Amino acid sequence: MARALGIVVVAAGTIGFVGAIVIPGIALAVGAGTGACADGAAIWPSARQWGLYGRTVGMAVCGTALAMVLALPGAWAIARVRRFSHAPLVGALAFVPLLMPPMIVVFGWQRLLGGYWFRDLSPMARCVWVWASWGWPIPAMILAAGWMRVGRSVCEAAVLVTTPGNAFLRAVAPSLRRHVMVSAVILLVWFVGEYSVPHANGVFVMASELMDTAGQSAAGEMAVRVLGLSWPLIVVTVAGIVVASKCWPAPDGASGGMVYSEATSRRGKALVLMIVIVGVTCGLPLTGVAGRRALIGDLAETVTTYWPELLGSVGLCTASGVLAVIMGMALTAGVRPARIGLVGTFLFGVVPGAVVGSAMLSAYRPAEWMNAFPRAAEASWWFYGHWPIVLIGLAGRFAWVGWLAGWMATRGVPRAHQEQSSLDGAAGLTQTVTMCWRHQWPVLVCGVAVASAMAMSEFAVVGVVGVPSPTMLAMLVIEKFHRFEYGMLAALSVCLMVSAVPGTVLVWAVLRRREWAGYG
Amino acid sequence: MCCRLCASILTVPCVGCEERAETVVVYCSVDETIARPLFDAFERETGIAVRAVTDHEAGKTTGLLQRIVAEGDRPRADVLFSGELFGTMQLAERGALEAFLPEMWEGIPSDYIDGKHRWTAVSLRARVLAFDGARVAADELPRSWEELGDARWAAHLAMANPLFGTTRGHVAAMFAAWGDERATQYLKSLRAHGAMFVDGNSSAVRAVLDGRARWCMTDMDDVYAARREGHVSLEMVLPDMGHGDTMWIPCTVALIRSGPHSAAGRRLVSFLVSAEVERTMAESDARFVPVRPGLRDGRLNPKTPPVGYAAIAAALPRSDRVVRDVLLR
Structure with a gap:
């Protein structure tokens, strides 16, 4: 029974992976290759576009640097509680900014401080600030992990012979070099492809250019034009993934075991610090969005007007989250996770959404030869013109979340337990199903919630693919922003925020459970 | 509202559901805030569910036009309701639009109707x-x-x-x-x-x-x-x-050639070019100026460009x- 279930999940996940990532990726590459042969110049960005690259990378570098600075106190707070999983609330709080759509953070700051310094900041500086205040949990978690494994013991040894400051600079910082590098690469790659924050701040970046290009390209030339423009981004992304995987600190049994218990009172201080950081970077802008006297009335009007769209968006995003996690489970079910899965899922996760949308259109726009097979052509046209293409587009975009969930579920069970179950006769898929997936189901559910929340705020893929129904919430939010309809904008933003709540609660629940189960 | 629910939600879990109720698919680059009340009114009047693909601020009309071209002789949409004119004219030249003189075109000056009836312009x-x-x-x-x-x-x-x-x-x-x-x-x-x-x-x-x-x-x-x-x-x-x-740039309404719900599309086109819709758009927050001189309040009287x-x-x-x-x- 367990094996049969495993086979079904792996088959479904593999089909999903092929449909959402492999075929679109190949279609984009082939389309670009074919078009490039016809128009060699198209694969080389113009001088203005190279200038946009310069602006984009410059902003991303500044955003990364600022996020690293903001991450330090957060990393300290997480590390202070000994292990990430030993303070579920601290861990869950660190996730909150990541689950908030960055565009909502922009609206929040604009509403809250629009008449003060935020308005006077240059738009590029605003982007840098919003990216940093949104993305800091990523380096915070990675740095905290490094601090707990290595930095702490090094620090405590070093302070025996020098001052704490010197100890940190000369002994601890070098030992965390890899963690810093990994964090910086992840953030940099993410910011380079991010569309919504520059769009909301009126800054034209490479991701904006890609959206424009996808919008004005005819069917046959979309692949070549989009890929022609984005290949430097893809090169940067692939290089980033390679650098990050090379730098990823290898588990060190000796130092990994040197963990120190911490007094409960200090956990309390860490929690307070984390609340302050999350409050400043995330709570304040959200207050700016939601803090309207007429919010209740606006919410009522929004729900009355847009409830089909709200339900449709939630349904489609949840389905895409489920598919993303099933894909992740399939890709990580083996003894060693499939490398093509790792590269494919992360590549689709970090390239600009317009590239993913264009890949979907390139793959699923029915070819003329299909007209010879009317039934197949009709099915193909239906797929292209309706919700399934959005579903797989979003699943492909956030497959990396599913991959992480699958990986955590598979690796979350202690090796000793797995070896014991092998001795008891369970092996392969049966073992994966019974020991990992069944035991770690909260991790998988959490993955679904996180992927769904991120899909709710995805604009670029949905904007490029565009189907009649449902109109996605992210599209409505953009529309309201551009029509200056602040009431509806606030109400729809609150709906997006609410969509992040299940993810946050599930992260908290999973961390609690892992602590209880001793799998921290 | 019920029609919209069927069209928007029930189609999510159920392949082909929309075929059961009469629907019309419209590619719309007029702002959603303006277009939605019009589609709701049409649904109330006819019982036909309107499923709209809207644009996004960056792509605007161009993205929808490229989509129509890409769909070729198997279009997904029945009607184009565009926030501008010239892309529609290009589309007409490419043969993507069907000649159709809507029922309720009375009062629209000839400058705003295509000579071959492939599009009708309203609301400037x-x-x-x-x-x-x-x-x-x-x-x-x-x-x-x-x-x-x-x-x-x-x-x-x-x-x-x-x-x-x-x-x-x-x-x-x-x-x-x-x-x-x-x-x-x-x-x-x-x-x-x-x-x-x-x-x-x-x-x-x-x-x-x-x-x-x-x-x-x-x-x-x-x-x-x-x-x-x-x-x-x-x-x-x-x-x-x-x-x-x-x-001055008018909005345009056009019937897409070989659309899947052609009869419903014709009804929607006729509705969108009606004087009632022009009046509604003029009274909306966007304050469009009607192409029908009789509907104008006299403050603004747009001139058509001499070059045409x-x-x-x-x-x-x-x-x-x-x-x-x-x-x-």
Whole structure:
């Protein structure tokens, strides 16, 4: 029974992976290759576009640097509680900014401080600030992990012979070099492809250019034009993934075991610090969005007007989250996770959404030869013109979340337990199903919630693919922003925020459970 | 509402559900805020569910037009409800639109109906120069669009990407009205003097509100939208295109050739070109100006461009090429 279930999940996940990532990726590459042969110049960005690259990378570098600075106190707070999983609330709080759509953070700051310094900041500086205040949990978690494994013991040894400051600079910082590098690469790659924050701040970046290009390209030339423009981004992304995987600190049994218990009172201080950081970077802008006297009335009007769209968006995003996690489970079910899965899922996760949308259109726009097979052509046209293409587009975009969930579920069970179950006769898929997936189901559910929340705020893929129904919430939010309809904008933003709540609660629940189960 | 629910929600879990109820698919680049009440009214009146694919601010009409072209002889949509005219005219020339004279076209001047009945134009918007009245006096602004190329104005200008939406048609109108050489020189002057290019008309308005630009080229309804939400100091002037009026761009309604729900599409087209819809759009927050002279309140009486809309549509490929070469290279 367990094996049969495993086979079904792996088959479904593999089909999903092929449909959402492999075929679109190949279609984009082939389309670009074919078009490039016809128009060699198209694969080389113009001088203005190279200038946009310069602006984009410059902003991303500044955003990364600022996020690293903001991450330090957060990393300290997480590390202070000994292990990430030993303070579920601290861990869950660190996730909150990541689950908030960055565009909502922009609206929040604009509403809250629009008449003060935020308005006077240059738009590029605003982007840098919003990216940093949104993305800091990523380096915070990675740095905290490094601090707990290595930095702490090094620090405590070093302070025996020098001052704490010197100890940190000369002994601890070098030992965390890899963690810093990994964090910086992840953030940099993410910011380079991010569309919504520059769009909301009126800054034209490479991701904006890609959206424009996808919008004005005819069917046959979309692949070549989009890929022609984005290949430097893809090169940067692939290089980033390679650098990050090379730098990823290898588990060190000796130092990994040197963990120190911490007094409960200090956990309390860490929690307070984390609340302050999350409050400043995330709570304040959200207050700016939601803090309207007429919010209740606006919410009522929004729900009355847009409830089909709200339900449709939630349904489609949840389905895409489920598919993303099933894909992740399939890709990580083996003894060693499939490398093509790792590269494919992360590549689709970090390239600009317009590239993913264009890949979907390139793959699923029915070819003329299909007209010879009317039934197949009709099915193909239906797929292209309706919700399934959005579903797989979003699943492909956030497959990396599913991959992480699958990986955590598979690796979350202690090796000793797995070896014991092998001795008891369970092996392969049966073992994966019974020991990992069944035991770690909260991790998988959490993955679904996180992927769904991120899909709710995805604009670029949905904007490029565009189907009649449902109109996605992210599209409505953009529309309201551009029509200056602040009431509806606030109400729809609150709906997006609410969509992040299940993810946050599930992260908290999973961390609690892992602590209880001793799998921290 | 029930129709919309069926169309929007039940189709999610159920393949082919929409075939059970009568539906019509419309590609719509008119703002959702304006279009939605019209579609709701149509649904109430006819019981036909309207499923709309809307655009996004950056892609605007161009993205939907490319989609129609890409779908070729198997279109997904029945009706195009566009926020501008010239893309629709290009689409008609490519054979993507079906000749159809809607029932309720009475009162629309012939300038606004295609000679082959492939499209009908309704509800005009003006191209305006918007500025913050708290920082700039109206008499500081140029009186004509051509003067805007002068250094003292171009240096403080924000405008949307001229490859999209109404800005695209406006620039093409300059090519048609002024000739290629003058228009190219104009664009070069904008570029040389540092005019700011942003991704959409509303982004241009935001640039003015933020103080990053002193004035911007945009559509009349963007100014009204911003004013309605409290930006009361935002004002506008209507510079001259050379014929004593600014550029006015109508919305267009067209029936897509071989659409899957052709009969329902015809009913929707007839509804959207009706005087009732024009009146509703005129009374909306966007304050469109009807193409039917009898529906106007007398304050604004748009003139059609002397060169004709067809000449402007014909200028689009040339203006697109120059925009790419001069502004976007």
